[in-house]
Amino acid sequence: MTKLFLPFVILLQLIAFPLTAANQPDKPRLVVFIVIDGLQSEHVMTIWNDLNKGGFKRLYTQGAVCNHAYYPILSTGMAADYASLVTGSTPFYHGIVGNTFYNKATNDTQPCLEDNNYNGIGTSDALSLQPLLASTCTDELKMNTGGKSKVFAIGIHSAETMMLAGHAGDGAVWINNTTPNLATSNYFVAGLPHWADQANMDHWVEDGIKTEWQPLYNISTYFFPAKHPNSTHGFDYTNNSSSMTENIANYKESPFVNTLVTNLALKAMTEEHLGQDDYPDFLGLEYTVQVAGDPSHELASAEKEDMYLRLDNNLADLINQIDSYVGVNHTVIILTGTQGEPHQQQTLQNYNIPSGQFVPVRSMALLNLYLMAIYGQHQWVLGCHDKNIYLDHAAIEQKRISLNEIEQRCANFMLDLQGIQTALTATQIMAANSNGNDEASRMKNSFNKHRSGDVVFTLMPGWVEADNQGHILPIDNDKSSYTPLLFFGDGILPQTINSQSITDLAPTLSWLLQTQAPNANIGLPIMLKRKDEPSESWNHSK
Template identity: 30%
Template sequence: MKNKVLATILFSLLVVPLVQSADNSPRLVVGITVDQLRTDYLEALQHLFGEKGFKRLMREGVVCENLVFDFPNIDKASATATLYTGTTPFFHGIPSERFFNTAFLREEFILNDPSKIGNYTDETFSPERIRTSTLSDEVKIVSGGLGRVYAVAPDAQQSIISAGHAANCAFWINDRNGKWATTTYYRDVPAYVEQFNYVRSLSARIDTLSWTPVYTPDRYTAIPYLTNDFSFKRTFARDGRDKFVQFKTTALVNQEITDVAVEFLDKGLLGRRGVLDMLNVGYTAGVYLNKTIQDYGLELQDTYVRLDRDIARLLDEIDKKVGLANTVVFLTSTGYFKGEAKESPIYNIPSGEFYPRRAVSLLNVYLMALYGQGDWVIGYQNRQIFLNRKLIKERDIDADEMRNRAASFLIQMTGVQDVYTSQRLLLSNGTDRVAAMRNGYYPKLSGDLVLDLCPGWEVVYEDANDTREYVRVNAVPAPCFILAHDVKPVRITSPVRATAIAPTVSRLLRIRSPNGSADAPLLEIQY
């Protein structure tokens, strides 16, 4: 795989030349991340797309069919951080959306920062846990702080990570009140965005919105599963407890995002002030209610059709306000898809259920038999097990020896394919799989033991909602598009590393890459 990716980069350097004159520097860069976007669905739905959205990107830009993230268990936060920093979680410090806080023995959002407060939200977030510079930071730095950098997305962490440390502001939709929220970490809160919370507040009109398909069901033929041959209508009750959470899983949320993005272009004068500005936009292409394509395949296909229209509208506004000839646009997937359902037992596919709470309990009993009474295991999060390092130190026990014994015990459990200790990940070069696990590991926040579970199994969390996580390790075909003046259109079918996107965009902008980015750019620029 490494050789194949390297070959792709070398090939791209040869076939994608860029010729720019010294006085033709870009005025604006627009970064678009689409959560769970898939190349195969884009291709299958082209007959329903217009000419100015995805087709425009395919026709006029660099198209990478298979963006590769070199670590497992990708999610929205870790993927966005990788795209904007040009490095992996081992360096940028965002291994997942949540982490296990060993001080309070609880899960928290990775960007949780109690020292900050929120505007229109009681959430407390900041980008402090991002440990390297981001592409957005470098845009801000190159202008001496004069460039404007904004971000907007449905989700707080997606918005803040794309905004970076130095941005003017980042906005997202609050799950509880539907308001456009931000954090006091950022100091520039434009009044024209705040007006959205008064003039056209989502909370005031949520019950008037409905989602119905653009086309008749017989035209949605992209997903090879049996789907209903009747239409749908999704509405949101004013008194619904999770109405805004549900709304954010629909195609309608992308329209709300586009409205705010266009407002930044219009009233924020981005790209029209003589310095380089940046706009970061987060969309979603996930399944309705975070369920499965087997249940909501029609809704997912309509999401793609509506997303195509939102992207077309955004590109048109960029062209009107700034000019696409003066803009660098990159659109990337987050490289994963969580909408696949577990196979029915009637097909006899090997499967099972893994219960983290039970595994933790059994491991603790085993360690007490070896080392005496105590809470030796303090938590489980994201397929990682956390040992009680404070107690281990107090009892003067060899921590590496305990981890190795714990790993030997866990690997005997059904559903566990392999167990990686922190020592094994940090000190061993190992196989490609070990290297990938290490890339996704961040020593200061990750656990003592990392589980590699068997494909086809389900992780059952035994919470109030009986939350289940389906283990499926096959690669998702994730696209990336780069649109820039004088960049010749080309289609790259071989894998391209996600860590190559930030240095590539940096080269197009004539700025330095983020400080953790080590990959070569995909494009060779001739001045």
């Protein structure tokens, strides 16, 4: 968004929030913010007839539904998605450009929330939310209530869970990558909550890793075939690697990790007495429908279908317990997903759809040879990360080379390579319009002057990044990323919402909570239709 347009949006928010707050029902006592990694509306519709009434169906039929909420940013990893969800902003402002970013000072990559001023608890990872440069909707809630609102987040991955909790959150709990236990950071004053510590003592994570995965129902009832069929059960998976790190990685993309998150959520809700007073509380949850060994968001296997069906049961259990403990009339449940690649490479090839693999290491070697032919012997290209090319500014300045000139030469060179769709210099990106949903706008929104490269490129449809061995890198290339966005409870009436930017989610939550929007917010609140009086209790029967 341009600098001229941002103050206009802020002015609209300052006008709209006080006027609408006076006419709103009471604040919800509890917000449950659910993000499902890999969630797609089309997947839910495909298996709709097999879902029970209390999970996805309850949210879709009794809530406000936007089937096509779009991400106005390039797909560079889930951390950037989560940061955009909770800030109502984009990497241009909030600074989280990916799961990792290239550190220009050390010429190396680092985790997006790495901070050696803090220590991990149950993990060796040193993390904080200081790299997230904007406030979140939970930060604004904390400030609005003088710290009296309680904010917790439970998830699968560290950065995503921490961003759900926000800078001022009371606690964030996730699964460590190398040992079978729950972990957190001493950035959160409370440390590891007692209920999470008890779960560690009771070996919840370890027991989940040992659980054998077979179909929930008879395999003949599944719409899709098993990716790795088993004649006895349909499919059968066990985590029996000699590497605990590998076992944990597989567990994090299995249905049992969602069961763990659900059980922890119910523990947190009762142990922390969430939603039991007049100060709204917040519980952020990270779920997944991603299956180990498949980085795409494609629904084409019984395994992923089973992930959805089991998660559907988890959601039903969660909603029922919330209804019993707090009441859905006093709770806002928000559900959305992340962006990602819709199809596997093999699927595209099977249907004769153009596709390919782009190998950054080889291309950067060619680019550096090209630059040496012009500017002399030197390693002009320091690195390439998440489709960002980083040049040696010190050498460029010492040789008195025009930065704009060498950037443009790099961009022009990249455009001649097979598989490249777009290549823009940092100067061109900074001058671009950020208000549209075209590729140039998404590049602008995804760019951060402190962490992005000198040249940014995108790939043609169907192309992916790969290493020298042909292994696909976990960076998506989706040209138009949509995900569902649902609001349920607290008097919100069933309704269909037109396509919205995911940056509208945070200001909508702030509107519901009657707080200020996050300080880098660029979205506008969705004016949801709501009842003035609480609705009757929902019938739990299936």
